[in-house]
Structure formats: structure tokens, C-alpha cells
Amino acid sequence: MATTTDIKTSRLHLRRWSHTDADAMERILSDPYVSICIMSDSSTPAKCRAAAKRRIDWFNSYWDAGYGVRAIAIKDSALGTPGEVVGWCGVxxxxxxxxxxxxxxxxxxxxxxxxxxxxxxxAAIDDFFQSTKEASLCAIIFEQLNANSVGVAERLGLTKRRRVHFADFSPGHELRALALDYALWCIGCPQAHEDQKLMVCAAAKAGLIVGSGIGDTDHVRVALRRHAQDSDSLAKLEAAFSSTLEDPTCPYLSLSRT
Ligand SMILES: CC(C)(COP(=O)(O)OP(=O)(O)OC[C@H]1O[C@@H](n2cnc3c(N)ncnc32)[C@H](O)[C@@H]1OP(=O)(O)O)[C@@H](O)C(=O)NCCC(=O)NCCS
Structure with a gap:
């Protein structure tokens, strides 16, 4: 049931990842606004490179089951430079x-x-249901950080079914520890000092991870105190951290084959 077919949409070309795309993946992951929303650590060039290679291998590891996560390359020159890889999408x-x-x-x-x-x-959902016999697919989203992603999933037809504990769906201990290191790095990164929204997202992500049993609350609170610009900002960061720490759950959305 292996699928190798490229998919063309009106503006995009979706295709399998190759290792020559590592630079493009690295560029995407080097942005904390992207990497804080996923399970990754791109805090140094070496870690970002490693994360890019790992992600490409992971995205290509499902093709024998008939699906995978494709590179999104530009097709329409009105959108960008044709051939340039600007993201990933798939199952x-x-x-x-x-x-x-x-x-x-x-x-x-x-x-x-x-x-x-x-x-x-x-396009990815149509292809998934055509290429497999699977009855449904899901999305689990860090909604406190990522209302945009919930909006995209709902536009794609997925609906919220329940909430799931972060520890029950997130990959192993090692990846969660790595993502916590990244969240702590993000709280103090230069972009976060210019944009408190990023800091708040990083604090919420840290709460989810610590709430799932990795790391400790004092360590995060010290980082929040060190990097908060003033008492108002500290209160916002602590509120974001505490809310996910006390309720480390995420919405589980799903879409059934029609
Ligand atoms: C979440 C994420 C993937 C959304 O990607 P995106 O390409 O910006 O999403 P879209 O453009 O399809 O949709 C976002 C908005 O653009 C609008 N839009 C849709 N088509 C558009 C068009 N042709 N022109 C302009 N805007 C458009 C949508 O209506 C939507 O607006 P809304 O949120 O106000 O409803 C992106 O923010 C991201 O990469 N985040 C980091 C990684 C991540 O979070 N991944 C998901 C983990 S669960």
C-alpha cells in the first residue's frame, strides 16, 4: 500500500521529504514561534540540525502503511518562489x-x-482516506499556545471529542525532557523579550510538560522570575504556567471517513 505520489493543489506541491531538504526544515524549526508549538529543541544550530534530520526521518517512516507527512513546496509564483519548501503537512x-x-x-x-x-x-486528508482503509484521523493540539492550529483543524472538518492528558499522548520521557529544555530556553530567548506572547506560550508549554511528570516546578518558576520584565509580566507568566500545570490536558479532535 506504499504511496509515493506527489500531490498538486492549486498553489502547492506536496511531496516526500528528502535529506536534501534538511536546510529548509532547519530554517522552519529555527523559529521559536514554530518550535514552541511542537515537540522539538532548536535552541542551538547543532540541536536545530539534529531536530531537522530526526523530523524528516520520522515524517518518512509511515509510507509503508500508505501515508506520511509531506514537504510543502510552493507551486504558484504568486505565493512565493516555486519549489521552495515552506512547511510540512500529512499524517x-x-x-x-x-x-x-x-x-x-x-x-x-x-x-x-x-x-x-x-x-x-x-489535500493530505483526501489522500489519506483514498490511500488507506483507516476509519478516522485525529489531531491533538496545545491549544493554550496555538489557537491558529485549532482553527485550521476545525476548518479541515475535525471536531473536538474530549481532552487527553499530555502524559498519555506525548512521546517518551526523553522527548518531553528535551521539549522542556527548549521551553525554558524560549522563556529567555531574544524574541521572547520583545514579544511577551512567546514567553507566555513557553510558560504554558512548560506547565504542560511539568504537569506530565517531567522536570520540577521550582526550576521553571526561577526561570520565569529571572526573565519577567516586571510584576505584571511575571503574573501573566505564572498564570500561564499554573493553568497548564494544574490541567495538563489538550483537546483531542477527530475526523471520520465519510
Ligand atoms: C498552525 C499553523 C500551521 C497555521 O498555518 P497557516 O498556514 O498560517 O494556516 P492558514 O493560513 O491555513 O489559516 C490561518 C488563517 O489564515 C486565513 N486564510 C486562509 N486562507 C487564506 C488565504 N488564501 N489568504 C489569506 N489568509 C487566509 C485563515 O482563514 C485563517 O484565519 P483565521 O485563523 O482567522 O480563521 C502555523 O501557525 C504554524 O506552523 N504554527 C507552528 C507549528 C504548529 O503549531 N503546528 C501545529 C501543531 S498542532
Missing amino acids: AGYGGSQGEAEILYGIRRDFWGKGVATEAGH
């Missing part, structure tokens, strides 16, 4: 304890808000 066999395949997407930030994830997502 991976990772849906937590339910074992449902999960739709994934990530777009380089200079292409956000142009309908790229939505256009690629529709």
Missing part, C-alpha cells in the same frame, strides 16, 4: 493511546495566514 501514525493516525502541519512563519496549512491539509 503520521501517532495518536496517543487510541493509536489513531494524526494529521500534522507546520508552516514557516513568513507564510502564516495565507491559507497554506488549510490548503495542504485538505
